[in-house]
Amino acid sequence: MPQRGRPRGFDREEALRRAMEVFWTQGYDNASLADLTRAMGINAPSLYATFGSKEALFHEAVELYVRTEGSGIWEQVETAPTARAAIAHVLRATAEAFTRGDTPRGCMIVLAAPQMQGANAQVCDALKAHRQANGCLLERRLKRAVEEGELPASTDCRALASYFVTVQHGMSIQARDGASRETLQAIADCAMASWSALTS
Amino acid sequence: MPQRGRPRGFDREEALRRAMEVFWTQGYDNASLADLTRAMGINAPSLYATFGSKEALFHEAVELYVRTEGSGIWEQVETAPTARAAIAHVLRATAEAFTRGDTPRGCMIVLAAPQMQGANAQVCDALKAHRQANGCLLERRLKRAVEEGELPASTDCRALASYFVTVQHGMSIQARDGASRETLQAIADCAMASWSALTS
DNA sequence: AAAATTATGTAGTGATCGATACATAAACAA
DNA sequence: TTGTTTATGTATCGATCACTACATAATTTT
Structure with missing residues (x-):
């Protein structure tokens, strides 16, 4: 009809x-x-x-x-050939997306209601769930990398996932504070520099 | 009188x-x-x-x-014997302070007005200034470490300072989302794991 | 044509926002 | 005592909040 x-x-x-x-x-x-x-x-x-x-x-x-802004950052986590490439892409794409110029800086999921105690609890819970979903996505990818032999069995996948998600969240604050794309990229590089130390 | x-x-x-x-x-x-x-x-x-x-x-x-809550995290940056010890203390004290139990989780300077475009611009600017002051504090400490020979002259002090401040900011989000002290400590350890790779 | 259905613009609802007018209370100075 | 000064409680201010009642416009159905 x-x-x-x-x-x-x-x-x-x-x-x-x-x-x-x-x-x-x-x-x-x-x-x-x-x-x-x-x-x-x-x-x-x-x-x-x-x-x-x-x-x-x-x-x-x-x-x-x-669906639109976040996909370029997170959608390749599953399909990337290695966990290392997946996370490197997340951080690189984050540096690029947060300084695009035609969109607001930083991540809406992180910045839209961080107090966790505003007028509406459901709003806070929804954002929190999305944030934690990204952490779980990284953790699953890291566990897969262990299963596939990319990473040793001793790898603390949960800690690594929390760490990289923390850096990605922090980049939202930096972006809102005016950090340049080069600065965000340098931050991403610093974060990735711990890879070999964390996976051995 | x-x-x-x-x-x-x-x-x-x-x-x-x-x-x-x-x-x-x-x-x-x-x-x-x-x-x-x-x-x-x-x-x-x-x-x-x-x-x-x-x-x-x-x-x-x-x-x-x-003056009260932040001092335990940042006040030892200048006095710590090495830049590495200073930053390790910042992250360790952050993990402890953000999960103290009798105070709200996360950093007030990061969480109190992150939109940067609320009703009052002066509030946002004041918080932004405090955030950037912490970054400058770390950068100065790293530069001093270069002068004192702790770090090589090739060290990108600004990038390192931005990186560690970014991790510290991200820990506020994690703390508000309910991360345990152990999780935050693990995040801090992961961040410090890049030290040798970043300073050689 | 007339009826039924959905969308729009005007003009408001009560509630809450940050901030105050005003009378009174409680101290000191004369 | 009397006057001065500062603090407090009540009761409110205009502005803005999210939200909606209602009449009208624009479309399809009959």
């Missing part, structure tokens, strides 16, 4: 993308409905009719972020 | 300490005056008469934080 009633006067995906950028830049709480509707080019009733609530809009924005 | 007029009915330092914990836990924007006055045990007019404004109270809270 085709759509009935008056057709929507704006592009849903484009409006969501605009909302994502507002949340990315200002965080969940600091992004007011006035900010959102202005950036999206619509009025509040259209926002609520289309997305349900500010929180529901945020969750959709997070999914869009993970 | 002694004080005139009605004496203050509460302890200024204690009230400031309570306010610091609220800002530390909830961040600047999410800490409402109702939250602050409730924690401080005073009413709004007393807060304004004593501290001036929410922003001024926050700045005082930051100074108190740096």
Whole structure:
């Protein structure tokens, strides 16, 4: 059955993308409905009719972020030939993505609600779950590398995963503070310099 | 001349300490005056008469934080016998301080206003300045280590300082996400594992 | 055509935000 | 005592928060 009633006067995906950028830049709480509707080019009733609530809009924005902005960083972890190459790519892609110029600096998942005790607990929990998923992704990749013989059985995969995820999170703060792409790349190189010491 | 007029009915330092914990836990924007006055045990007019404004109270809270909570992490950087010992202490003390149990997890300077684009730009700038001061402190210590012969002249002191500060910032996110002291200590050990590779 | 359905713009809702006016209380100075 | 000064509690300020009631516009169905 085709759509009935008056057709929507704006592009849903484009409006969501605009909302994502507002949340990315200002965080969940600091992004007011006035900010959102202005950036999206619509009025509040259209926002609520289309997305349900500010929180529901945020969750959709997070999914869009993970699908679009985050994929270039994390999607190659499974397919990279080695765990070392996978993690090196994560850090290199992070340095590049966080200083792209046409997008806000740093990671929305890290920066949008770090207090963990704001007005909305579900928002904090969703972001925390995404952060921890990245850690688990790295840990699984490292464990696979042990199974495949790339790394010795004595490797502390959980510690390594926590370490590299910590560096990647810290890079969000550095990026927001204005660190250049070269600086972020140097940080990534320093982090990778511990590879041989950590895997022997 | 002694004080005139009605004496203050509460302890200024204690009230400031309570306010610091609220800002530390909830961040600047999410800490409402109702939250602050409730924690401080005073009413709004007393807060304004004593501290001036929410922003001024926050700045005082930051100074108190740096003076009390941050000192155990950073104060030994200059006095440590080697740059390596200094940075190892920073990371070790961070793992301990961020999981103390009786204080909020993670660093107030990192977590209190990371969006860098909230309601108040001066709040963000003040926190950013404190973050960068720590990076400069490490960089100066590393440069001194080069001069003293601990590190080779080829050492990229700025890159190393950025790297270790990045790890320290990332540990705030991990701590807020619930990482144990052992996990944070393991992260610190992984970060230090790159020392020999980075200084040769 | 008329009815049904969905979207939009205007104009507001009560709640909460940071901040204050004002009268009163509690101290010292005269 | 009387006056001065500072602090406190009550009760609020205008602004902004997320959100929505309602009438109207724009489309499909009958």
